[in-house]
Amino acid sequence: MPTALIRRPGPRLAEGLVTHIERRPVDIALAASQWQQYVDALHRTGWSTVEVPPIEECPDSVFVEDTMVVYGDLAVIARAGANERRPEAAAAEETVAKQGYRIAHITDPGTLDGGDVLKVGSTMYVGQGGRTNTAGVEQLRAAFAPLGADVRAVPVRKVLHLKSAVTALPDGTVIGYEPLVDDPSAFDSFRSVPEEAGAHVVLLGEDRLLMAASAPRSAELFADLGYTPVVVDISEFEKLEGCVTCLSVRLRQ
Numbered sequence: 001m002p003t004a005l006i007r008r009p010g011p012r013l014a015e016g017l018v019t020h021i022e023r024r025p026v027d028i029a030l031a032a033s034q035w036q037q038y039v040d041a042l043h044r045t046g047w048s049t050v051e052v053p054p055i056e057e058c059p060d061s062v063f064v065e066d067t068m069v070v071y072g073d074l075a076v077i078a079r080a081g082a083n084e085r086r087p088e089a090a091a092a093e094e095t096v097a098k099q100g101y102r103i104a105h106i107t108d109p110g111t112l113d114g115g116d117v118l119k120v121g122s123t124m125y126v127g128q129g130g131r132t133n134t135a136g137v138e139q140l141r142a143a144f145a146p147l148g149a150d151v152r153a154v155p156v157r158k159v160l161h162l163k164s165a166v167t168a169l170p171d172g173t174v175i176g177y178e179p180l181v182d183d184p185s186a187f188d189s190f191r192s193v194p195e196e197a198g199a200h201v202v203l204l205g206e207d208r209l210l211m212a213a214s215a216p217r218s219a220e221l222f223a224d225l226g227y228t229p230v231v232v233d234i235s236e237f238e239k240l241e242g243c244v245t246c247l248s249v250r251l252r253q
């Protein structure tokens with residue numbers, strides 16, 4: 001059974017970082033309920049989950065995707081681009097090591113957030129922008145090239161992370177909402193979607209795509225393409241520039 005790492009939101013969630021959007025009030029109770037529905041959707045579609053211990057003093061710790069990049073049997077532990085998020089990594093490293101992964105680290109002067117890394121087969125597109133720097137990309141390439149990964153840097157200026165702008169369908173097509181994609185030609189294949197959150201899918205296996213309720217026209221598009229959208233409302237996390245990929249780390253199937 002495939003496994004996903006998750007991390008429950010803490011009491012300071014509403015203080016999470018916002019960069020490209022205006023801050024809006026976050027309903028903590030609603031966020032907790034939305035997080036549980038996200039986890040239930042993973043369970044309903046055959047995923048087991050392992051909780052990374054919460055870290056209450058870190059408002060953004062629920063966005064566990066950012067703490068690491070996993071490929072093959074190796075987990076590269078990130079060095080967050082935002083200083084205040086650096087304390088999130090330690091417990092995430094312990095948890096993924098217990099799952100049997102070898103560990104490597106991004107180290108100073110490199111910075112990297114897992115949300116900047118989109119894996120499409122053996123290609124890793126790495127967004128270089130506010131959180132991930134050149135040294136971070138080079139260290140990621142050094143770690144994963146021996147495993148056969150082709151690590152390619154792409155510019156990210158309009159949004160927080162690469163996966164704020166693009167993710168990929170099961171057939172490898174990269175999808176994005178064009179006004180927010182710096183360079184669609186950077187991807188081997190690209191298809192535009194009609195709304196921002198339509199760019200964010202988590203591949204649950206077979207034809208199922210976990211996606212946000214804020215992208216109904218994109219859900220229709222994916223259904224027309226023969227996929228099965230699994231829709232969750234993550235409005236409170238979207239207020240903190242989060243999306244469906246941020247709330248989990250999918251480990252090897």
Ligand SMILES: CN(C)C(=N)NCCC[C@H](N)C(=O)O
Nearest residue numbers: 016017063115161163240246
């Ligand atoms: C793909 N995305 C967007 C992520 N993996 N991470 C979202 C982090 C949001 C947090 N408030 C921050 O600014 O760090």
